[in-house]
Amino acid sequence: MNALHIKKGATSHSAYNLRPTYGDAVEQHTLAVLVDNEAGVLARVIGLFSGRGYNIESLTVAEVDHTGKRSRITIVTRGTPLVIEQIKAQLGRIIPVHQVNDLTVEGPSVERELALIKVSGGGDKRVEALRLADIFRAKVVDSTLESFVFELTGAPDKIDAFAELMRPLGLSEIARTGVAALSRGES
Amino acid sequence: MARQMTGAKMIVQALKDQGVDTIFGYPGGAVLPIYDEIFLQNDIRHVLVRHEQAALHAAEGYARSTGKPGVALVTSGPGATNAVTGLTDALLDSIPLVVLSGQVPTFMIGTDGFQEADTVGITRPCTKHNWLVKETDDLPRLLHQAFHVATSGRPGPVLLDIPKDVQFATGTYIAPPKKTEYRYQPQLKGDLEEITEVIAALETAKRPVFYTGGGVINSGPAASQLLRELVEATGAPITSTLMGLGAYPASGDKWLGMLGMHGLYEANMAMHDCDLMICVGARFDDRITGRTDAFSPKSKKVHIDIDPSSINKVIHVDYPIIGDVAHVLEDMLKVWKARGRKMDREGLAKWWQKIDGWKQVKCLTYKNSDKIIKPQYALERLEALTKGMDRYITTEVGQHQMWAAQFLHFEEPHRWMTSGGLGTMGYGFPASVGVQQAHPEALVINVAGEASWLMNMQEMGTAMQYRLPVKQFILNNERLGMVRQWQQLLHGERYSSSWSESLPDFVKLAEAFGAKGIQCSDPADLDDAIMEMINYDGPVIFDCLVEKHENCFPMIPSGKAHNEMLLGDASTEGAIQSDGAVLV
Ligand SMILES: Cc1ncc(C[n+]2csc(CCOP(=O)(O)OP(=O)(O)O)c2C)c(N)n1
Ligand SMILES: [Mg+2]
Numbered sequence: 001m002n003a004l005h006i007k008k009g010a011t012s013h014s015a016y017n018l019r020p021t022y023g024d025a026v027e028q029h030t031l032a033v034l035v036d037n038e039a040g041v042l043a044r045v046i047g048l049f050s051g052r053g054y055n056i057e058s059l060t061v062a063e064v065d066h067t068g069k070r071s072r073i074t075i076v077t078r079g080t081p082l083v084i085e086q087i088k089a090q091l092g093r094i095i096p097v098h099q100v101n102d103l104t105v106e107g108p109s110v111e112r113e114l115a116l117i118k119v120s121g122g123g124d125k126r127v128e129a130l131r132l133a134d135i136f137r138a139k140v141v142d143s144t145l146e147s148f149v150f151e152l153t154g155a156p157d158k159i160d161a162f163a164e165l166m167r168p169l170g171l172s173e174i175a176r177t178g179v180a181a182l183s184r185g186e187s
Numbered sequence: 188m189a190r191q192m193t194g195a196k197m198i199v200q201a202l203k204d205q206g207v208d209t210i211f212g213y214p215g216g217a218v219l220p221i222y223d224e225i226f227l228q229n230d231i232r233h234v235l236v237r238h239e240q241a242a243l244h245a246a247e248g249y250a251r252s253t254g255k256p257g258v259a260l261v262t263s264g265p266g267a268t269n270a271v272t273g274l275t276d277a278l279l280d281s282i283p284l285v286v287l288s289g290q291v292p293t294f295m296i297g298t299d300g301f302q303e304a305d306t307v308g309i310t311r312p313c314t315k316h317n318w319l320v321k322e323t324d325d326l327p328r329l330l331h332q333a334f335h336v337a338t339s340g341r342p343g344p345v346l347l348d349i350p351k352d353v354q355f356a357t358g359t360y361i362a363p364p365k366k367t368e369y370r371y372q373p374q375l376k377g378d379l380e381e382i383t384e385v386i387a388a389l390e391t392a393k394r395p396v397f398y399t400g401g402g403v404i405n406s407g408p409a410a411s412q413l414l415r416e417l418v419e420a421t422g423a424p425i426t427s428t429l430m431g432l433g434a435y436p437a438s439g440d441k442w443l444g445m446l447g448m449h450g451l452y453e454a455n456m457a458m459h460d461c462d463l464m465i466c467v468g469a470r471f472d473d474r475i476t477g478r479t480d481a482f483s484p485k486s487k488k489v490h491i492d493i494d495p496s497s498i499n500k501v502i503h504v505d506y507p508i509i510g511d512v513a514h515v516l517e518d519m520l521k522v523w524k525a526r527g528r529k530m531d532r533e534g535l536a537k538w539w540q541k542i543d544g545w546k547q548v549k550c551l552t553y554k555n556s557d558k559i560i561k562p563q564y565a566l567e568r569l570e571a572l573t574k575g576m577d578r579y580i581t582t583e584v585g586q587h588q589m590w591a592a593q594f595l596h597f598e599e600p601h602r603w604m605t606s607g608g609l610g611t612m613g614y615g616f617p618a619s620v621g622v623q624q625a626h627p628e629a630l631v632i633n634v635a636g637e638a639s640w641l642m643n644m645q646e647m648g649t650a651m652q653y654r655l656p657v658k659q660f661i662l663n664n665e666r667l668g669m670v671r672q673w674q675q676l677l678h679g680e681r682y683s684s685s686w687s688e689s690l691p692d693f694v695k696l697a698e699a700f701g702a703k704g705i706q707c708s709d710p711a712d713l714d715d716a717i718m719e720m721i722n723y724d725g726p727v728i729f730d731c732l733v734e735k736h737e738n739c740f741p742m743i744p745s746g747k748a749h750n751e752m753l754l755g756d757a758s759t760e761g762a763i764q765s766d767g768a769v770l771v
Contacts (some may be wrong), residue, residue, distance in 0.1 A: 022465060040307060051312050082499060089496035095316040095336055095371055 023081040028057065029104040030076050030111060030181045031088065036096035037063045037071040044094050045073055054079060054087050058113075058156070058178035070098065076156075076179050103181050111181040115159045120147040121170030129169045136162045147172070189361060194323040194354040195220035198287065201330035203230050204363050207258050209249060209624055210234070211242040215262025217289025217302060234624055234653055237645035239266050241617035243273020243344075244643070244725045247282045248621030251604045252579055254407060256283040256337050257621065263289045264302030267348070267742055268309065274344045274609060275313040279608025280430060281405055283342035285333050286314075291726040292352035293321055306348045315343030320350070323358030331363040339366070340373030341494040342405055373493055377510030377518060385465070385489050385506050386522045393534030394462035394486075394541075395423040398446065400476075401430030401467015401607070402492060404600040406512035411600045414467065414517035415439070416745035420520070420528065422535055424542055426454035428469050432608045433597035443542070447475045448743050449589040452550035452752060455741070458483050459749035460541070465489045468512045471501040472608070473770075481748035491515045550741045550754055551593055562587060562662045562709050562733040566634070569660065572717050577629045579622045581605065583615035583639030586668035586739045591634040613642030615661060620646055623655040630658070630721060637663040637730075638687050649698040650726040658720050664735045665690065672738050693730035700726075708732040745770035 035041045042061055049056050057076040064072045079086060084102070091100045103109040115140070119129045122145070133140065133150050136158070142149035152162055156179055163174055192200065198221050202210065211234045214222045227232050236242040239261045246257030261270050267288040277284045289466055291300040307319045316336050318329050329347060336344045366398045391394060397418060403410045411434045418425050418441050425435050426443040435442060444451035458464065464486045469475070471490075477484045482502060490504040491512060492498070498507040507516055509538070523529075553563045574731040580595055581604040582588040588605055597603050604622060606614035619633040633640075642659050650657050694704030703723050707716040720727045 040311065043308070044311060047312055082503075086496065086500055087499070091499075093494065093496050098370075 025106075026078050026080055027084060028076065028078050029084050029102055030074065030109065030179060031091070032101040032103055032181060033073040033075065033091055033097060034099040035073060035094075036098070037069045038096055040088050041071070041094075041096050042073070044096070045075070045091065048090055048094065049075075049077070049087075052086075052090065054083065060178040060180050074179055074181050101183070102172060103183055106183060108184045110180050111155055111182060112153055113156050113159055113165070113177055113179050114151065114153045115174060115176045116141070117150045117163060117166055117171060118147055118173040119150065119166050119170045120172045122146060125169045129166060130153050132162070132165050132169075138162065191357055192360050193220065193224075193357050194326050194349065195224045195257065195495060197323070197326050197358065197360050198330065198349070198354070199224040199231065200360055201327055202258065205385060206255070207231055209246040210258040210260050211236055211249070211621065212260030213239050213242055213262065213266060214296050215264075215266050215289065215302070217263035217266075217291060217351050218287075218354075220351065221260065221287070221289070221349075221693045232398065232624075233260070234620070234649065236617065237648045238643065239269035239618070240272050240613065241643050241649070242645050243270050243277065243284065243286065243613050244611075244617035244622030245624070245649075246284050246286075246619030246658040247277055247280075247614075248581060248604050249625045250282050250284060250621075251358070251404075251618075252601050253625045254601060254620040255413075256285055256334060256342075259286045261286065261288050261305065262302070263291055264304045266302075267304055267306040270346075271309060272609075272645070273569060274310055275501040276606055276611045276614060277344035278313050278315065278611040280606065281342050281401060282344065283337040284343060284344035285337050286346040287579070288346060288348050290319070290348045290350040290355075293350045293351070296350065306346070308766045310346050313344070314346050315341075317346040317348065319348045320353055321674055322355040323353050326353065326358060327361045328357065329728060332369065335366060335369050336371060337370060339369075343400075356479065367576070368675055373511075374509055375493075375511040375514045377491065378509040378514035379518060379522075381506060381508050381517065382518050383469065383522050385508065385557060386519060386526060387466070388463055388487055388489070388506070389421065389423075389523065390526070391528040391531055392423075394457075394538045395421070395426040395463040395465065395535075396443075396461040397423055397465050397467060398427070398436055398458060398469055399425060399431045399467045400428040400469025403431055403512050404466060404468075406493075406688050408600065410434070410468075410511075410513035410516060413513055413520060417516055417520050417523075421523070421530055422532075423441055423465075423530075424457055424539070426450070426457065427432075428472070428475060428607070429592055429605060431469065432592060432603045433600045436598040437596035438598060447472075449593065449739055450743075451593070452741050452754065453545035455743065455749040455752055456545045460604070461486045463487050463489070466504070467491045467516070468493075470497045471503070476502060477743045477751075478746055478748045483749070501604050517656045552755075553737075556734070557710055560708065560713060562590050562664065563594055565662060565713065565731050565733060566590050567613055568713050568717055569632070569634075570595050572714065573632070573721065575629060576721075577626075578602065579604070579619075579626060579631045581615040581622060581631070581633045583619040583633070583635040583642075584610045584612045584669075585636040585639055586664070586672065586737070587634055587636045587662040589669075589739045590662070595634070612636075612639035614639075616640060616643045616646050616657075617649075619657040620649055620653075620655055622648070623650075623657050624653065627655075629654075632658045632660050635659055635661045636668060637661050637665065637690060637693075638667045641691075644696075647697070647702060647726065647728075651700050651702060654725070654752070656723070656725050656727075658721070659726070660731065661693065661729060662731050662733050663693070664733050664734055664737070665689070668737075669739070671736075676744070693728045697726075697728040702726040702728060704728045704730065706732065709718045
C-alpha cells in the first residue's frame with residue numbers, strides 16, 4: 001500500500017531550521033519598551049530574551065513617570081529582520097508592557113550613553129589622557145595625583161573610541177550606563 | 188460594593204463572583220486559611236486530588252470541556268513546584284487556568300523558610316502572567332484581573348502567589364469590574380482591508396485548504412459555527428491540527444482528517460499542493476510543518492490569529508490577520524457574500540478529484556488480526572460502540588494518542604482533550620477527572636498507554652472519592668510505544684529502556700481502589716468488554732492487551748516534507764537520515 005517512493009538522503013534540512021533563507025542579515029535595533037513599574041517586570045523582559053535565545057547588547061531601565069508608575073526600558077538587540085519582529089511581538093505579549101517602539105525603523109532618533117572611565121598613571125600619559133578627554137568633551141569628575149575619572153556622554157561608538165584611546169594610557173576601570181534613546185522631533 | 192473581610196474570605200468571594208463552581212486542589216500549611224473558608228461554604232466544590240500536577244490537569248480538563256477557566260489551589264513550596272508541569276502544559280495549549288498558590292508570610296520571604304520557594308520566579312516563564320500579592324487590599328483587584336488575563340486574548344494559565352499573612356489580614360473587597368475597564372484588551376476585529384484581500388484570493392483560488400487549530404475552539408462556539416458555514420459555502424477542504432479536532436465535524440464531507448506528523452495522507456498532501464492556505468487559529472507548529480523550507484511551497488498563506496507573535500514566527504505568511512477567530516470568520520463570510528459568493532468552482536472540482544485520489548490511498552489501513560487486538564482495531568470498536576453518545580475523550584501521550592486522533596471522530600468542539608504542545612504523559616487521567624466533574628452524566632473515556640497512565644495513577648483515589656465514573660481505556664503494549672517506534676526507525680532497533688517492566692495487574696489494581704477492572708486480549712471478546720466498561724456505573728480500568736510492536740502510521744519523519752510521508756512498515760527502511768535524528 002506504499003504509494004510513495006521515499007528518496008533516500010533527500011535533505012539536510014530539518015524542522016529546526018526555522019528561519020527562511022531570505023533576510024538573513026543581522027541588524028541592530030534599539031527598542032523602547034514602556035512598562036508598568038511593577039515587581040518582576042524587568043525579569044520578565046530579560047527572561048524573554050534568555051528563554052528564547054535573543055541577544056541583549058545593552059539594556060537600561062528607570063522609572064520615567066512616578067505618578068503613573070511607568071518605566072522605560074531601552075534595549076539594543078541584534079537579529080535578522082524576522083527575529084527582530086518576533087522580539088517586538090513577544091515583548092508586546094507581556095501583560096505589563098504598554099508599548100513597544102522600534103526606534104531604528106520609526107524615523108530618526110538620538111542615542112546616548114554615559115560612561116565613567118578611570119585612567120591611572122602619571123607623566124606624559126597623564127597629560128595625553130587629559131588632552132584627549134578635552135577633544136572628546138569628557139569631564140573630569142575625580143582626580144588624584146595618580147588617576148582621573150572622566151565622565152563622557154555620547155553615542156556608544158564615541159564611548160568605544162574614547163575607551164580604546166585610553167587603554168594604552170592607563171585605563172583601569174569603566175562603567176557604562178547602556179543606551180538611552182528617544183525619537184527626534186515631535187512624538 | 189466595598190466590604191471588609193479577610194484575604195482568605197476574599198478569595199472565596201472572588202471565585203464566586205467570577206462564576207466558579209469547582210476548584211481542584213491540595214491543602215498545606217500556607218493555604219490553611221483558604222481551606223478554612225472553603226469549609227465554611229457550599230457554593231464552590233473543592234475536589235481533593237492526589238497530587239498537585241493532577242489538580243492542574245483536572246482544571247485543564249474542566250476548562251477545555253466547558254470553555255470556562257479552570258481553577259486550582261496548591262500550597263507553597265512543593266505544592267507550587269508540582270504545579271509547574273500543568274502550568275507549562277496549559278501555556279503551550281492556550282488553556283485558561285487560574286492557579287492560586289500559598290506562600291510563606293511576607294515577613295519570611297527570602298529567608299529560605301519552611302516550604303518557601305520563589306514561586307513567581309519559577310512560574311514566570313510558564314504562565315501568561317503571575318503576581319505575588321503583598322497586600323490584602325490588592326487581593327480582590329488582582330484576583331479579578333487574573334480571570335480577565337487568563338480568559339482574554341490568547342488564553343493561558345495565570346498564577347497568584349498569596350502569602351499566608353495576606354490571607355489572614357483584613358482588607359476591602361471589591362466586586363469584579365467590567366471587562367472593558369481593563370487595559371489589557373487584545374484586538375478582536377481583524378483588518379477589513381486585509382480580509383477583503385483574502386476573500387479576493389479565495390475567489391480565484393484553484394486549490395484552497397482550511398488549516399484550523401485550537402484557536403477555533405478557544406474562540407468559542409460561534410467560531411466553530413462560522414467555520415462550518417464558511418467551509419460549506421465555499422466548498423473548500425478542511426484539515427485540523429490535533430488541538431482543533433471537533434471544530435469542524437468529522438462527518439462533514441469537506442473533512443480531510445487531522446494533518447501533521449501522524450496526520451492523514453490526504454490532509455498533508457492537500458497542505459503541500461494547495462495554492463491558498465487559510466490558517467485559522469493554528470500556529471505552524473513543527474509537528475505540522477515538517478521541513479519548513481519544503482512546507483507548502485506553492486501556496487499563498489493566510490494566518491488568522493489573536494496573538495501577533497504567532498504570525499511569521501515559523502512560516503512567512505502573505506496575509507496576516509490579527510484578531511479573534513469568530514470575529515474574523517464572521518467578517519470573511521460577510522465580505523464573501525457581499526462580493527457575490529464567488530469561487531472557482533471548476534478549479535475546486537479538479538482539486539477535489541485530486542484529493543479523492545489521495546483518499547484512495549486509504550492511509551489508515553492496518554493489518555488486522557483475529558488472534559491479537561490491534562490498537563487501531565480497539566479504537567475503531569470504541570468509536571463504533573460509543574458513537575452518538577454524550578462522549579468526552581481525553582488521552583495520554585504516545586502512539587495511543589495519535590491512533591485516538593486518527594480513529595475517533597469528533598462532531599463538536601470541547602469533546603477532545605489531549606496534551607498537544609507539551610506532550611505531557613500523565614495528562615489524560617487527571618484531565619478525565621476534571622471533565623467528568625464538569626459533566627457528571629457524560630461518558631468520559633481516557634484513551635491511555637500503560638506507561639503514561641502510571642504517571643498519575645494515584646488519581647484512582649480521587650475518582651473513587653467523588654464517584655467520578657471515568658473509564659481508563661489502556662492500550663497496553665507493555666512498551667513506551669512511541670519511544671520504541673523511534674528507536675526502531677532511528678536508533679537501529681536498540682530498544683533502550685522502552686519496555687514497561689513490572690507492570691501492575693491492572694484488574695487487581697482497580698479492585699484495590701474499589702473500582703472495576705476489565706482485561707481483554709482476544710479480539711472476539713472486545714465488543715462485549717467495551718460494553719461492560721460503558722455500562723458499569725463507576726470508574727473502570729480497562730486493560731486492553733494489544734499488539735506490542737505496532738507502529739503508528741502515516742508518519743512524516745523528522746526533517747522531511749509533507750509529501751515524503753511514510754505509510755506503512757514496508758516504507759520505513761532508511762527513511763530517516765541521521766540528520767533527522769537530532770530532532771524530537
Ligand atoms: C512526562 C513525559 N516523559 C516522557 C515523555 C516522552 N514520551 C513520549 S511518548 C512516550 C511513551 C509513552 O508510552 P505509553 O504511555 O505506554 O504509550 P504508547 O506510545 O505505548 O501508546 C514517552 C516516554 C513524555 N512525552 N512525557
Ligand atoms: Mg505503551
